[in-house]
Amino acid sequence: MRLLDRGIVWTWISLIVVLLDQWTKAIASNSLKLYEAEPVTGFLNWTLMHNRGVAFSILADQPGWQRWFISIVASIVVVWLLVWLFKNRRNQKLLNISLVLIIGGAIGNIWDRIQLGYVVDFIEVYYQDFFWPAFNIADSAITVGAVLLIIDAFVNKNENSTG
Numbered sequence: 001m002r003l004l005d006r007g008i009v010w011t012w013i014s015l016i017v018v019l020l021d022q023w024t025k026a027i028a029s030n031s032l033k034l035y036e037a038e039p040v041t042g043f044l045n046w047t048l049m050h051n052r053g054v055a056f057s058i059l060a061d062q063p064g065w066q067r068w069f070i071s072i073v074a075s076i077v078v079v080w081l082l083v084w085l086f087k088n089r090r091n092q093k094l095l096n097i098s099l100v101l102i103i104g105g106a107i108g109n110i111w112d113r114i115q116l117g118y119v120v121d122f123i124e125v126y127y128q129d130f131f132w133p134a135f136n137i138a139d140s141a142i143t144v145g146a147v148l149l150i151i152d153a154f155v156n157k158n159e160n161s162t163g
Contacts, residue, residue: 007088007096017104021137022111028122028136037124044125049134050118071113078106094152101145108138 003009032038032048039045054070085099112119121134 001089005090007085007090007092007099008082009090010085010096010100011082011103013097013100014104014107017101017138017141018108018111021105021108021141024137025108025112025120025122029120032122043127044123046122047124047134049121049124050116051121051134052118067113067117071110074106074110074113078103078110081106092156094148094156098145098148098152101141101148103145105138105141105143105145108136108141112138 028046028048032046034048034050037045037047053066081099081103085096085103088096088099090096109119119136119138121136121139123136123140124134125132
């Protein structure tokens with residue numbers, strides 16, 4: 001199969017995710033004060049936070065080993081997803097788009113973790129006194145990609161099981 005016929009041609013979406021993620025994190029870091037909420041709506045704040053852990057700040061209280069451990073594990077996952085993407089056919093659109101969203105989001109957060117020692121989060125959603133953990137564009141891309149991957153597993157289960 002020619003390179004242009006492989007799923008790897010969709011990686012330009014990952015680049016857009018990384019660029020958008022880093023751009024919005026830079027804006028948030030330069031215009032918001034750490035841990036001070038800037039209300040946007042009755043359910044959304046811009047709140048700059050530094051997450052030294054993983055999802056929901058798990059491991060954030062550790063002394064620093066998690067920075068490299070999480071970065072290495074996430075990098076291994078990105079390489080695995082790139083290999084998977086390379087093996088896919090270009091026309092497996094839903095599967096390929098889900099993978100490149102996850103890849104782009106993971107790279108955006110890996111970049112933060114390696115460069116800064118933490119991930120910049122700034123989107124805070126809440127309802128009354130319940131606050132969802134702050135997140136960023138990379139987290140959103142990973143979440144959307146994961147949901148699309150699950151949908152693809154059901155919608156295209158026969159197509160993806162061959163080949």
